[in-house]
Amino acid sequence: MLSLATWLYLLLFHGRFWLADQRLPLAESRPPAAGSWPAVVAIVPARNEAEVLPSTLPTLLGQDYPGPMSIVLVDDASDDATGQVAEKLAAAQPGLPFELVHGDGPAPGWAGKVAAMRRGLESAGRAEYVLFTDADIAHPADSVRRLVELGEADGLDLVSLMVLLRTESAAERAIVPAFVYSFAQLYPFPRVNRPHSRTAAAAGGCMLVRRSTLDRAGGLDQIRAARIDDVALGTLIKRGAAGGRIWLGLTARVRSVRPYPKLADLWDMIARSAYTQLRYSPLLLFGTLLGLLLMYAVPPVVGLIFAAVALGGGGGNWSLVTAVAALAAWAALSVSYLPTLRLYGLRSWRAPALPLVMMLYGAMTFDSALRHHRGSGGRWKGRVEER
Known part of the structure; x- marks a missing residue:
């Protein structure tokens, strides 16, 4: 009982977490006027990602964003050919400005991914929005445009998507949906999206952040040791000094291509951060x-x-x-x-x-x-x- x-x-009372109804609108009714789209820089932390980049980096390079947009990929002390693969892909698909930055790994007291994100910020200039997106994420051509439309229309400081994870193997079909379900149970998306609720979170594969708000909150230094960097960033933006507005939703269009073919692969992925x-x-x-x-x-x-x-x-x-x-x-x-x-x-x-x-x-x-x-x-x- x-x-x-x-x-x-x-x-009945836990924030409608189970309905999975927080979705990015197909089209915003109030997009920015022509010529007024804010500048965006996409920062891609990448460590040993040579295998997945051919499936993902071209989707960023092919964005149809109407305003200024550039891409910074941080080769985070990779042991493979991540940097070389990225340069070849960018050269084969010219258009958006692309910069490859080499990282030396995290300094003492810094989590690896957060350190790579900060390294990218140091080379990113002063774009109004920063898109932190993982190296295994494939975006539809209108992805950045739709994220910015929602951010501008609703005055949001962080727009984040729980991307669609791969479910091709039997292990992925069994484990992955439950992972997304459990995340939503821990952080009910409607509560995350409610301005006066203390529930805060984000999904690390796709996070569009207003740069001025991130600076007011103290920057990534405030979450430098965070192993679960996405929840830490969402909490910093919503409940930190900036007191910003955040939105977290689901999508079936922005996808992760990272494979977890065996149960052991998924086991390692979850066991890596569960105790954290x-x-x-x-x-x-x-x-x-x-x-x-x-x-x-x-x-x-x-x-x-x-x-x-x-x-x-x-x-x-x-x-x-x-x-x-x-x-x-x-x-x-x-x-x-x-x-x-x-x-x-x-x-x-x-x-x-x-x-x-x-x-x-x-x-x-x-x-x-x-x-x-x-x-x-x-x-x-x-x-x-x-x-």
């Missing part, structure tokens, strides 16, 4: 694992067991009441997962299997804590975060 009460609260999300707290870890069991394991396990007991004539009315409450909780969590499955074009039969996926997430979170205490937490492309 506690599990059922939890799911009723989440469905819990602020390295054993108490929060225990509470999280207990919460996952209550919310996701109890409904199907208890429901099926007590339904069998009730059908067998045992346990009396208590068995029936317990079975109904548990199965109702299972139905509620399944219903809440359907909009995310539709976003990814996946069949609805996956919804009742969400508890199995979330038990995997619990195991990944526990493994993340183990990695941290062993000194190997946050490993990413050969780098391990400082203890």
Whole structure:
């Protein structure tokens, strides 16, 4: 019954997180007038991205943005041919100004990606907007234009998109939609987008930031050690000194091309930062694992067991009441997962299997804590975060 009460609260009162209805408008009714489009610089932090750049960088170089736009790609001390590949792609598709910047890796006290973002800012000039976009993100030709339209029309200081992640392998189809669903549960998008709510977040693959607001908030130095840089940036813009307005939404048009073909690849991706999300707290870890069991394991396990007991004539009315409450909780969590499955074009039969996926997430979170205490937490492309 506690599990059922939890799911009723989440469905009815937790910021409509599960509806997946915060989408970038197809067209703004009040775009900037001709000749008044603000300048934009796109900054791409890239470490060992030679394989994905041919699928993504041309989509940035091919933007149809009506105003001034340039691109800065930061080769973050790569071990592969990231820089050379980027230069060849830019030379083959002239048009937008392109600059390749070489980074030496993070200074002490800096997270790797944030350090690369700052390195890009140092070469970016004074554009009114900065688009931080990951090297694995492919954009439609109107992507930047639509982001700026929304920012200008609604006076936003940060416009961010949770891009559509790849779901081509069996592991991706099982794990990835639940990742997006869980992120929305932690940071309900409607609450993020409400000016007077304290809930703040962003999605790191695509973040358009008003440069003057970022400067007023103290710049990237304020989040220099952040491993979960997108949530940190959203919090800085909304709740920091600048007190800016932010918007976070979903999209099926801006896509990540990074493959996670095996469960082990996704496991590493999640275990890299799960314990960071819990602020390295054993108490929060225990509470999280207990919460996952209550919310996701109890409904199907208890429901099926007590339904069998009730059908067998045992346990009396208590068995029936317990079975109904548990199965109702299972139905509620399944219903809440359907909009995310539709976003990814996946069949609805996956919804009742969400508890199995979330038990995997619990195991990944526990493994993340183990990695941290062993000194190997946050490993990413050969780098391990400082203890």
